[in-house]
Amino acid sequence: MNPQDLLYTKTHEWARVETSSAGEKIATVGITTFAYELLTDLVFVALPEVGRTAQAETPVGEIESVKAVSDFNSPVDGEVVEVNAEVPNNLDKLSQDPYGRWWFMKIKITDETCLKNLMDAAAYEKQCAEEHS
Protein backbone atom coordinates (compact mmCIF):
# COMPACT_ATOMS: atom_id res chain seq x y z
CA MET A 1 0.00 0.00 0.00
CA ASN A 2 1.07 3.57 -0.57
CA PRO A 3 1.81 5.39 2.71
CA GLN A 4 -0.87 7.89 3.72
CA ASP A 5 1.61 10.58 4.80
CA LEU A 6 3.21 11.00 1.36
CA LEU A 7 2.34 13.12 -1.66
CA TYR A 8 2.27 11.64 -5.16
CA THR A 9 2.69 12.71 -8.78
CA LYS A 10 0.80 11.56 -11.86
CA THR A 11 4.09 10.10 -13.11
CA HIS A 12 4.47 7.78 -10.07
CA GLU A 13 6.97 9.65 -7.89
CA TRP A 14 6.35 10.18 -4.17
CA ALA A 15 7.51 12.97 -1.85
CA ARG A 16 7.77 13.11 1.93
CA VAL A 17 7.87 16.78 2.96
CA GLU A 18 9.53 17.57 6.28
CA THR A 19 10.85 20.71 7.95
CA SER A 20 14.53 20.65 8.84
CA SER A 21 16.00 22.02 12.07
CA ALA A 22 17.04 25.06 10.04
CA GLY A 23 13.41 25.61 9.13
CA GLU A 24 13.80 24.50 5.49
CA LYS A 25 11.22 22.36 3.71
CA ILE A 26 12.92 19.22 2.46
CA ALA A 27 11.20 16.70 0.15
CA THR A 28 12.51 13.15 0.20
CA VAL A 29 11.65 11.65 -3.20
CA GLY A 30 11.38 8.17 -4.67
CA ILE A 31 9.22 6.18 -7.07
CA THR A 32 6.16 4.16 -6.15
CA THR A 33 5.44 0.45 -6.01
CA PHE A 34 3.18 0.92 -9.03
CA ALA A 35 6.12 2.40 -10.96
CA TYR A 36 8.28 -0.63 -10.14
CA GLU A 37 5.48 -2.94 -11.28
CA LEU A 38 5.23 -1.06 -14.56
CA LEU A 39 8.97 -0.99 -15.17
CA THR A 40 10.23 -4.45 -14.05
CA ASP A 41 13.76 -5.65 -14.80
CA LEU A 42 15.68 -2.50 -13.87
CA VAL A 43 19.17 -2.31 -15.34
CA PHE A 44 20.25 1.27 -14.71
CA VAL A 45 19.33 4.33 -12.64
CA ALA A 46 20.92 7.75 -13.16
CA LEU A 47 20.40 10.06 -10.18
CA PRO A 48 20.79 13.84 -10.49
CA GLU A 49 23.89 15.67 -9.33
CA VAL A 50 23.76 17.25 -5.89
CA GLY A 51 23.37 20.99 -6.23
CA ARG A 52 21.35 20.99 -9.42
CA THR A 53 18.05 22.79 -9.67
CA ALA A 54 14.92 20.66 -9.89
CA GLN A 55 11.62 21.75 -11.36
CA ALA A 56 8.29 20.10 -10.62
CA GLU A 57 7.03 17.78 -13.37
CA THR A 58 10.41 17.95 -15.12
CA PRO A 59 12.91 15.08 -15.56
CA VAL A 60 15.79 14.92 -13.09
CA GLY A 61 17.04 11.42 -13.83
CA GLU A 62 16.73 8.24 -15.86
CA ILE A 63 15.52 4.80 -15.00
CA GLU A 64 16.17 2.05 -17.50
CA SER A 65 14.63 -1.41 -17.72
CA VAL A 66 15.35 -4.25 -20.14
CA LYS A 67 12.55 -2.98 -22.36
CA ALA A 68 12.96 0.79 -22.35
CA VAL A 69 14.30 3.89 -20.67
CA SER A 70 12.09 6.35 -18.77
CA ASP A 71 12.67 9.67 -17.07
CA PHE A 72 11.75 10.29 -13.51
CA ASN A 73 10.49 13.71 -12.56
CA SER A 74 10.96 15.98 -9.60
CA PRO A 75 7.70 16.38 -7.70
CA VAL A 76 8.74 19.83 -6.44
CA ASP A 77 10.61 23.02 -7.30
CA GLY A 78 13.92 23.26 -5.50
CA GLU A 79 17.52 22.20 -5.29
CA VAL A 80 18.88 18.66 -5.01
CA VAL A 81 20.72 18.52 -1.68
CA GLU A 82 21.38 14.80 -1.35
CA VAL A 83 21.07 11.59 -3.39
CA ASN A 84 20.93 7.98 -2.24
CA ALA A 85 24.14 6.75 -3.86
CA GLU A 86 23.34 3.14 -2.95
CA VAL A 87 20.35 3.06 -5.32
CA PRO A 88 22.19 2.35 -8.60
CA ASN A 89 24.00 -0.61 -7.02
CA ASN A 90 20.89 -2.27 -5.61
CA LEU A 91 18.51 -2.31 -8.53
CA ASP A 92 17.08 -5.72 -7.69
CA LYS A 93 16.20 -4.62 -4.14
CA LEU A 94 14.59 -1.23 -4.80
CA SER A 95 11.03 -2.48 -5.13
CA GLN A 96 11.19 -4.23 -1.74
CA ASP A 97 11.27 -0.97 0.22
CA PRO A 98 10.41 1.86 -2.18
CA TYR A 99 9.18 4.31 0.51
CA GLY A 100 11.91 3.67 3.06
CA ARG A 101 15.45 2.66 2.41
CA TRP A 102 15.37 3.27 -1.35
CA TRP A 103 14.53 6.94 -1.57
CA PHE A 104 16.26 8.53 -4.59
CA MET A 105 17.01 12.12 -3.58
CA LYS A 106 16.29 14.97 -1.18
CA ILE A 107 15.22 18.30 -2.58
CA LYS A 108 15.21 21.61 -0.69
CA ILE A 109 11.91 23.18 -1.71
CA THR A 110 12.21 26.77 -2.93
CA ASP A 111 8.56 27.40 -3.72
CA GLU A 112 5.88 25.60 -1.74
CA THR A 113 3.06 26.42 -4.16
CA CYS A 114 4.15 23.37 -6.23
CA LEU A 115 2.88 21.12 -3.42
CA LYS A 116 -0.70 22.01 -4.32
CA ASN A 117 -0.38 20.02 -7.54
CA LEU A 118 0.51 16.76 -5.78
CA MET A 119 -2.01 14.06 -4.91
CA ASP A 120 -2.72 12.41 -1.59
CA ALA A 121 -2.59 8.60 -1.34
CA ALA A 122 -6.31 8.16 -2.05
CA ALA A 123 -6.23 10.24 -5.22
CA TYR A 124 -3.06 8.50 -6.37
CA GLU A 125 -4.53 5.05 -5.83
CA LYS A 126 -7.61 6.03 -7.81
CA GLN A 127 -5.37 7.07 -10.70
CA CYS A 128 -3.42 3.79 -10.56
CA ALA A 129 -6.64 1.78 -10.60
CA GLU A 130 -7.79 3.67 -13.70
CA GLU A 131 -4.43 3.18 -15.41
CA HIS A 132 -4.45 -0.51 -14.65
CA SER A 133 -7.86 -1.21 -16.20
Place this chain on the structure above:
Amino acid sequence: MTTPIRHLLKTPLYDWHVAHGGRMVDFAGWAMPVQYASIIEEHNATRSAVGMTDISHMGRLRFEGPGAAVFLAELLTRRVADMALGQIRYSLVTNDQGGILDDVLVGYYHNEMGQPFYVLVVNASNRAMIVRWIHEHLSPERANRPREEIVFSDVSDLWAMFAIQGPRAKDLLQPFVDEDLESMKYYRGALVHIFHPAARRQGGIISRTGYTGEDGFELSLGAGIACGVWEALMEAGKSVGAVPTGLGARDTLRLEAGMPLYGHEISEQIDPFRAGLGSACYLTGYNFPGRDALLALEKQPQQLVRVGLEMLGRRVPRQGCGILKDGRSAGEVTSGSFSPTLKKPIAMGYVPPELAAPETKVEIDVRGTHEPARVVPLPFYSRKKTKK
Protein backbone atom coordinates in the same frame (compact mmCIF):
# COMPACT_ATOMS: atom_id res chain seq x y z
CA MET B 1 -1.65 6.50 -31.59
CA THR B 2 -1.73 2.99 -30.29
CA THR B 3 -4.49 0.62 -31.29
CA PRO B 4 -6.64 -0.43 -28.33
CA ILE B 5 -5.89 -4.04 -27.40
CA ARG B 6 -9.48 -5.07 -28.11
CA HIS B 7 -9.07 -4.19 -31.79
CA LEU B 8 -5.98 -6.32 -32.27
CA LEU B 9 -5.74 -9.85 -33.64
CA LYS B 10 -5.74 -12.55 -30.99
CA THR B 11 -4.05 -15.94 -30.94
CA PRO B 12 -5.93 -18.97 -29.55
CA LEU B 13 -4.03 -18.42 -26.27
CA TYR B 14 -5.09 -14.79 -25.77
CA ASP B 15 -7.40 -15.53 -22.82
CA TRP B 16 -4.74 -17.74 -21.23
CA HIS B 17 -2.14 -14.98 -21.48
CA VAL B 18 -4.46 -12.42 -19.88
CA ALA B 19 -5.50 -14.84 -17.12
CA HIS B 20 -1.83 -15.52 -16.32
CA GLY B 21 -0.71 -11.92 -16.03
CA GLY B 22 0.54 -11.48 -19.58
CA ARG B 23 1.16 -7.82 -20.37
CA MET B 24 -0.49 -7.52 -23.74
CA VAL B 25 1.03 -5.20 -26.31
CA ASP B 26 0.50 -4.48 -29.99
CA PHE B 27 3.00 -6.53 -31.98
CA ALA B 28 2.47 -6.25 -35.76
CA GLY B 29 -1.27 -5.90 -35.17
CA TRP B 30 -1.44 -8.81 -32.73
CA ALA B 31 -2.18 -8.63 -29.02
CA MET B 32 0.83 -10.50 -27.63
CA PRO B 33 2.30 -10.86 -24.13
CA VAL B 34 5.58 -8.95 -23.84
CA GLN B 35 6.14 -10.57 -20.42
CA TYR B 36 4.26 -12.26 -17.59
CA ALA B 37 6.42 -11.12 -14.67
CA SER B 38 10.12 -10.49 -15.24
CA ILE B 39 11.79 -10.54 -18.66
CA ILE B 40 15.13 -11.41 -17.04
CA GLU B 41 13.63 -14.38 -15.18
CA GLU B 42 11.87 -15.62 -18.32
CA HIS B 43 15.13 -15.24 -20.24
CA ASN B 44 17.14 -17.12 -17.61
CA ALA B 45 14.56 -19.92 -17.38
CA THR B 46 14.96 -20.48 -21.13
CA ARG B 47 18.74 -20.70 -20.78
CA SER B 48 18.59 -23.04 -17.77
CA ALA B 49 15.35 -25.04 -18.20
CA VAL B 50 12.48 -24.33 -20.63
CA GLY B 51 10.73 -21.22 -21.90
CA MET B 52 7.43 -21.62 -23.72
CA THR B 53 6.37 -18.84 -26.08
CA ASP B 54 3.16 -18.47 -28.04
CA ILE B 55 4.29 -17.66 -31.57
CA SER B 56 0.90 -18.22 -33.22
CA HIS B 57 1.16 -14.74 -34.71
CA MET B 58 3.82 -16.00 -37.14
CA GLY B 59 2.56 -16.44 -40.70
CA ARG B 60 2.35 -20.06 -41.89
CA LEU B 61 1.93 -20.58 -45.62
CA ARG B 62 1.34 -24.00 -47.11
CA PHE B 63 2.19 -25.11 -50.65
CA GLU B 64 1.05 -28.38 -52.16
CA GLY B 65 0.98 -29.90 -55.61
CA PRO B 66 3.57 -31.00 -58.14
CA GLY B 67 4.61 -27.42 -58.95
CA ALA B 68 5.28 -26.37 -55.35
CA ALA B 69 9.00 -27.18 -55.18
CA VAL B 70 9.91 -25.28 -58.33
CA PHE B 71 7.65 -22.37 -57.45
CA LEU B 72 9.36 -21.97 -54.06
CA ALA B 73 12.79 -22.37 -55.66
CA GLU B 74 11.89 -19.45 -57.90
CA LEU B 75 10.76 -17.37 -54.92
CA LEU B 76 13.41 -18.04 -52.23
CA THR B 77 17.15 -17.39 -52.07
CA ARG B 78 17.86 -20.97 -50.92
CA ARG B 79 17.48 -24.16 -52.90
CA VAL B 80 14.27 -26.05 -52.22
CA ALA B 81 14.04 -28.89 -54.75
CA ASP B 82 16.94 -30.82 -53.22
CA MET B 83 15.61 -30.78 -49.65
CA ALA B 84 15.30 -34.12 -47.87
CA LEU B 85 11.99 -35.11 -46.33
CA GLY B 86 11.65 -33.33 -43.00
CA GLN B 87 14.40 -30.85 -43.77
CA ILE B 88 14.06 -27.15 -42.92
CA ARG B 89 16.09 -24.28 -44.32
CA TYR B 90 16.55 -20.66 -43.35
CA SER B 91 16.00 -18.53 -46.43
CA LEU B 92 15.35 -15.00 -47.53
CA VAL B 93 12.76 -13.52 -49.84
CA THR B 94 14.33 -10.70 -51.85
CA ASN B 95 12.91 -8.04 -54.13
CA ASP B 96 14.20 -7.42 -57.66
CA GLN B 97 16.95 -5.15 -56.29
CA GLY B 98 18.15 -7.81 -53.83
CA GLY B 99 16.66 -6.04 -50.79
CA ILE B 100 15.33 -8.35 -48.09
CA LEU B 101 11.52 -8.65 -48.04
CA ASP B 102 11.52 -11.23 -45.26
CA ASP B 103 13.51 -13.99 -43.64
CA VAL B 104 11.68 -17.29 -43.52
CA LEU B 105 11.93 -20.98 -42.71
CA VAL B 106 10.91 -23.41 -45.41
CA GLY B 107 10.13 -26.99 -44.41
CA TYR B 108 9.41 -30.05 -46.55
CA TYR B 109 6.97 -32.70 -45.30
CA HIS B 110 4.65 -35.44 -46.47
CA ASN B 111 1.03 -35.52 -45.35
CA GLU B 112 -0.78 -38.62 -44.07
CA MET B 113 -1.44 -39.68 -47.68
CA GLY B 114 2.25 -39.46 -48.56
CA GLN B 115 1.70 -36.31 -50.61
CA PRO B 116 4.48 -33.72 -50.37
CA PHE B 117 3.87 -30.23 -49.04
CA TYR B 118 5.99 -27.28 -47.97
CA VAL B 119 5.47 -24.88 -45.09
CA LEU B 120 6.85 -21.37 -45.18
CA VAL B 121 7.06 -19.62 -41.79
CA VAL B 122 7.11 -15.85 -42.28
CA ASN B 123 7.25 -12.88 -39.93
CA ALA B 124 3.87 -11.66 -38.65
CA SER B 125 4.72 -8.12 -39.70
CA ASN B 126 5.40 -9.25 -43.29
CA ARG B 127 2.68 -11.84 -43.75
CA ALA B 128 0.23 -9.73 -45.79
CA MET B 129 3.01 -8.40 -48.02
CA ILE B 130 4.51 -11.87 -48.61
CA VAL B 131 1.07 -13.31 -49.44
CA ARG B 132 0.64 -10.51 -52.02
CA TRP B 133 4.14 -11.20 -53.36
CA ILE B 134 3.30 -14.88 -53.75
CA HIS B 135 0.06 -14.11 -55.61
CA GLU B 136 1.94 -11.74 -57.93
CA HIS B 137 4.38 -14.52 -58.77
CA LEU B 138 1.79 -17.28 -59.12
CA SER B 139 1.17 -16.93 -62.83
CA PRO B 140 -2.28 -18.10 -63.91
CA GLU B 141 -0.72 -20.24 -66.64
CA ARG B 142 1.21 -22.24 -64.10
CA ALA B 143 -2.00 -23.57 -62.57
CA ASN B 144 -3.13 -24.88 -65.94
CA ARG B 145 0.04 -26.73 -66.86
CA PRO B 146 -0.07 -30.40 -65.86
CA ARG B 147 2.53 -31.29 -63.21
CA GLU B 148 2.95 -27.64 -62.29
CA GLU B 149 -0.24 -27.12 -60.28
CA ILE B 150 0.11 -25.49 -56.88
CA VAL B 151 -2.34 -25.24 -54.03
CA PHE B 152 -1.30 -22.25 -51.93
CA SER B 153 -3.03 -21.60 -48.62
CA ASP B 154 -2.40 -19.18 -45.77
CA VAL B 155 -3.00 -21.44 -42.77
CA SER B 156 -1.78 -18.93 -40.15
CA ASP B 157 -5.19 -18.58 -38.51
CA LEU B 158 -5.89 -22.33 -38.55
CA TRP B 159 -2.67 -23.33 -36.79
CA ALA B 160 -1.25 -22.24 -33.49
CA MET B 161 2.51 -22.41 -32.93
CA PHE B 162 4.55 -22.74 -29.75
CA ALA B 163 8.28 -22.25 -29.28
CA ILE B 164 9.48 -24.64 -26.57
CA GLN B 165 13.10 -23.71 -25.97
CA GLY B 166 15.82 -24.60 -23.53
CA PRO B 167 18.00 -27.49 -22.35
CA ARG B 168 15.01 -29.36 -20.86
CA ALA B 169 12.67 -28.84 -23.83
CA LYS B 170 13.28 -32.35 -25.14
CA ASP B 171 12.43 -33.92 -21.77
CA LEU B 172 9.22 -31.92 -21.56
CA LEU B 173 8.03 -32.65 -25.09
CA GLN B 174 9.07 -36.27 -25.61
CA PRO B 175 6.11 -37.86 -23.76
CA PHE B 176 3.70 -35.83 -25.91
CA VAL B 177 4.87 -36.96 -29.35
CA ASP B 178 5.59 -40.18 -31.25
CA GLU B 179 8.83 -38.93 -32.81
CA ASP B 180 12.19 -39.68 -31.18
CA LEU B 181 13.32 -36.15 -30.36
CA GLU B 182 16.79 -37.21 -29.21
CA SER B 183 17.65 -38.35 -32.72
CA MET B 184 15.95 -35.43 -34.48
CA LYS B 185 18.63 -33.22 -35.99
CA TYR B 186 18.77 -29.44 -35.85
CA TYR B 187 16.68 -27.89 -38.66
CA ARG B 188 14.62 -31.03 -39.11
CA GLY B 189 10.92 -31.53 -38.53
CA ALA B 190 8.22 -34.18 -38.68
CA LEU B 191 4.49 -34.70 -38.53
CA VAL B 192 3.64 -36.16 -35.15
CA HIS B 193 0.74 -37.52 -33.19
CA ILE B 194 0.13 -35.62 -29.97
CA PHE B 195 -0.43 -38.02 -27.06
CA HIS B 196 -2.79 -36.10 -24.86
CA PRO B 197 -6.58 -36.11 -24.53
CA ALA B 198 -6.57 -32.34 -25.09
CA ALA B 199 -5.21 -32.94 -28.60
CA ARG B 200 -8.41 -34.85 -29.47
CA ARG B 201 -6.41 -37.27 -31.65
CA GLN B 202 -5.09 -34.47 -33.81
CA GLY B 203 -1.48 -34.23 -34.78
CA GLY B 204 0.94 -31.44 -35.43
CA ILE B 205 4.31 -30.59 -36.88
CA ILE B 206 7.33 -30.48 -34.62
CA SER B 207 10.71 -29.12 -35.65
CA ARG B 208 14.07 -28.70 -33.96
CA THR B 209 14.27 -24.99 -34.65
CA GLY B 210 14.17 -21.83 -32.63
CA TYR B 211 15.10 -18.22 -32.12
CA THR B 212 16.84 -18.31 -28.75
CA GLY B 213 20.27 -19.86 -29.23
CA GLU B 214 19.16 -22.83 -27.11
CA ASP B 215 18.29 -26.35 -28.08
CA GLY B 216 14.55 -26.44 -28.57
CA PHE B 217 11.54 -27.13 -30.69
CA GLU B 218 8.66 -25.43 -32.39
CA LEU B 219 5.27 -27.12 -32.46
CA SER B 220 2.49 -26.27 -34.90
CA LEU B 221 -0.97 -27.61 -34.15
CA GLY B 222 -4.63 -26.89 -34.84
CA ALA B 223 -5.97 -23.66 -33.33
CA GLY B 224 -8.90 -25.58 -31.80
CA ILE B 225 -6.70 -27.78 -29.61
CA ALA B 226 -3.99 -25.20 -28.95
CA CYS B 227 -5.10 -24.00 -25.54
CA GLY B 228 -5.69 -27.50 -24.16
CA VAL B 229 -2.30 -28.74 -25.32
CA TRP B 230 -0.57 -25.57 -24.06
CA GLU B 231 -2.10 -26.06 -20.61
CA ALA B 232 -1.08 -29.73 -20.60
CA LEU B 233 2.49 -28.76 -21.53
CA MET B 234 2.53 -26.09 -18.82
CA GLU B 235 1.34 -28.61 -16.25
CA ALA B 236 3.93 -31.20 -17.34
CA GLY B 237 6.55 -28.46 -17.52
CA LYS B 238 6.37 -27.69 -13.80
CA SER B 239 8.66 -30.65 -13.08
CA VAL B 240 11.39 -29.33 -15.41
CA GLY B 241 11.09 -25.65 -14.50
CA ALA B 242 9.22 -24.52 -17.62
CA VAL B 243 7.81 -21.00 -17.59
CA PRO B 244 5.76 -19.04 -20.12
CA THR B 245 7.91 -16.46 -21.85
CA GLY B 246 6.80 -13.34 -23.67
CA LEU B 247 8.13 -11.43 -26.62
CA GLY B 248 10.44 -9.42 -24.35
CA ALA B 249 12.53 -12.48 -23.49
CA ARG B 250 12.25 -13.74 -27.07
CA ASP B 251 13.97 -10.53 -28.14
CA THR B 252 16.78 -10.61 -25.55
CA LEU B 253 17.39 -14.31 -26.30
CA ARG B 254 17.68 -13.83 -30.05
CA LEU B 255 19.87 -10.75 -29.58
CA GLU B 256 22.34 -12.70 -27.42
CA ALA B 257 22.29 -15.44 -30.09
CA GLY B 258 23.19 -12.78 -32.71
CA MET B 259 20.10 -13.57 -34.77
CA PRO B 260 18.75 -10.84 -37.05
CA LEU B 261 15.21 -9.49 -36.61
CA TYR B 262 13.23 -8.11 -39.50
CA GLY B 263 12.75 -4.35 -39.14
CA HIS B 264 15.99 -4.12 -37.16
CA GLU B 265 19.01 -5.88 -38.70
CA ILE B 266 17.24 -6.65 -41.97
CA SER B 267 14.86 -4.70 -44.17
CA GLU B 268 14.10 -3.99 -47.79
CA GLN B 269 16.95 -1.42 -47.77
CA ILE B 270 19.52 -3.99 -46.65
CA ASP B 271 20.92 -6.68 -48.92
CA PRO B 272 21.86 -10.15 -47.64
CA PHE B 273 25.62 -9.59 -47.88
CA ARG B 274 25.54 -6.48 -45.74
CA ALA B 275 23.44 -8.38 -43.20
CA GLY B 276 26.01 -11.20 -43.13
CA LEU B 277 23.47 -13.59 -44.65
CA GLY B 278 25.28 -14.36 -47.91
CA SER B 279 25.29 -18.04 -46.96
CA ALA B 280 21.47 -17.99 -47.21
CA CYS B 281 21.73 -17.11 -50.91
CA TYR B 282 22.29 -19.75 -53.57
CA LEU B 283 22.90 -17.76 -56.73
CA THR B 284 23.69 -20.41 -59.33
CA GLY B 285 20.39 -22.29 -59.38
CA TYR B 286 16.88 -20.99 -59.96
CA ASN B 287 16.28 -17.42 -61.02
CA PHE B 288 14.42 -15.97 -58.03
CA PRO B 289 13.59 -12.24 -57.84
CA GLY B 290 16.75 -10.32 -57.03
CA ARG B 291 19.16 -13.06 -58.06
CA ASP B 292 20.84 -11.03 -60.79
CA ALA B 293 21.09 -8.03 -58.50
CA LEU B 294 22.69 -10.23 -55.83
CA LEU B 295 25.19 -11.65 -58.34
CA ALA B 296 26.31 -8.08 -59.01
CA LEU B 297 26.26 -7.06 -55.33
CA GLU B 298 28.30 -10.11 -54.35
CA LYS B 299 31.30 -8.75 -56.26
CA GLN B 300 31.14 -5.28 -54.76
CA PRO B 301 33.06 -4.35 -51.63
CA GLN B 302 30.86 -3.98 -48.55
CA GLN B 303 30.24 -0.46 -47.33
CA LEU B 304 28.75 -1.56 -44.04
CA VAL B 305 28.82 -4.79 -42.08
CA ARG B 306 26.79 -6.12 -39.17
CA VAL B 307 28.69 -6.31 -35.89
CA GLY B 308 28.14 -7.05 -32.23
CA LEU B 309 28.79 -4.28 -29.69
CA GLU B 310 29.36 -4.45 -25.97
CA MET B 311 28.98 -1.37 -23.80
CA LEU B 312 31.65 -0.52 -21.25
CA GLY B 313 29.14 1.45 -19.16
CA ARG B 314 25.61 0.65 -18.03
CA ARG B 315 23.41 2.76 -20.28
CA VAL B 316 21.56 0.70 -22.88
CA PRO B 317 21.80 1.55 -26.58
CA ARG B 318 18.58 1.15 -28.58
CA GLN B 319 17.64 0.96 -32.25
CA GLY B 320 18.57 4.18 -34.04
CA CYS B 321 21.40 5.24 -31.71
CA GLY B 322 24.37 6.56 -33.69
CA ILE B 323 27.71 4.74 -33.65
CA LEU B 324 30.71 7.10 -33.67
CA LYS B 325 34.45 6.78 -34.12
CA ASP B 326 36.56 9.61 -32.70
CA GLY B 327 33.43 11.74 -32.46
CA ARG B 328 32.45 11.26 -36.09
CA SER B 329 29.32 9.45 -37.23
CA ALA B 330 30.17 5.94 -38.45
CA GLY B 331 27.06 3.78 -38.23
CA GLU B 332 23.83 2.96 -36.44
CA VAL B 333 22.53 0.56 -33.81
CA THR B 334 19.80 -1.78 -35.08
CA SER B 335 18.99 -3.62 -31.81
CA GLY B 336 20.12 -3.08 -28.26
CA SER B 337 19.22 -4.36 -24.84
CA PHE B 338 20.58 -5.36 -21.50
CA SER B 339 21.95 -8.90 -21.81
CA PRO B 340 20.68 -10.98 -18.89
CA THR B 341 23.37 -13.63 -19.52
CA LEU B 342 26.34 -11.25 -19.85
CA LYS B 343 24.81 -8.78 -17.36
CA LYS B 344 25.77 -5.80 -19.48
CA PRO B 345 24.23 -3.81 -22.34
CA ILE B 346 24.80 -5.22 -25.83
CA ALA B 347 23.79 -4.18 -29.32
CA MET B 348 24.00 -5.07 -32.98
CA GLY B 349 24.54 -2.47 -35.64
CA TYR B 350 26.16 -1.58 -38.93
CA VAL B 351 29.64 -0.04 -39.24
CA PRO B 352 32.15 0.35 -42.09
CA PRO B 353 34.43 -2.71 -42.56
CA GLU B 354 37.47 -0.86 -41.14
CA LEU B 355 35.66 -0.65 -37.78
CA ALA B 356 34.34 -4.21 -37.79
CA ALA B 357 37.32 -6.01 -36.24
CA PRO B 358 36.71 -7.32 -32.70
CA GLU B 359 38.07 -5.04 -29.94
CA THR B 360 37.67 -1.93 -32.09
CA LYS B 361 36.76 0.93 -29.76
CA VAL B 362 33.75 3.03 -30.76
CA GLU B 363 31.26 5.31 -29.01
CA ILE B 364 27.49 5.05 -29.08
CA ASP B 365 25.28 8.11 -28.81
CA VAL B 366 22.83 7.12 -26.10
CA ARG B 367 20.33 9.97 -25.83
CA GLY B 368 22.95 12.64 -26.31
CA THR B 369 25.94 11.28 -24.43
CA HIS B 370 28.72 9.36 -26.14
CA GLU B 371 29.14 6.06 -24.31
CA PRO B 372 32.22 3.87 -24.94
CA ALA B 373 31.67 0.47 -26.57
CA ARG B 374 33.77 -2.19 -28.24
CA VAL B 375 33.14 -4.44 -31.21
CA VAL B 376 32.76 -8.10 -30.24
CA PRO B 377 32.27 -11.26 -32.33
CA LEU B 378 28.73 -12.53 -32.93
CA PRO B 379 27.02 -14.35 -31.38
CA PHE B 380 27.27 -12.90 -27.88
CA TYR B 381 26.19 -16.24 -26.48
CA SER B 382 26.49 -19.83 -27.70
CA ARG B 383 25.26 -22.77 -25.70
CA LYS B 384 27.56 -25.57 -24.73
CA LYS B 385 26.83 -28.28 -27.24
CA THR B 386 26.21 -31.72 -25.77
CA LYS B 387 27.92 -34.63 -27.48
CA LYS B 388 25.78 -36.54 -29.92
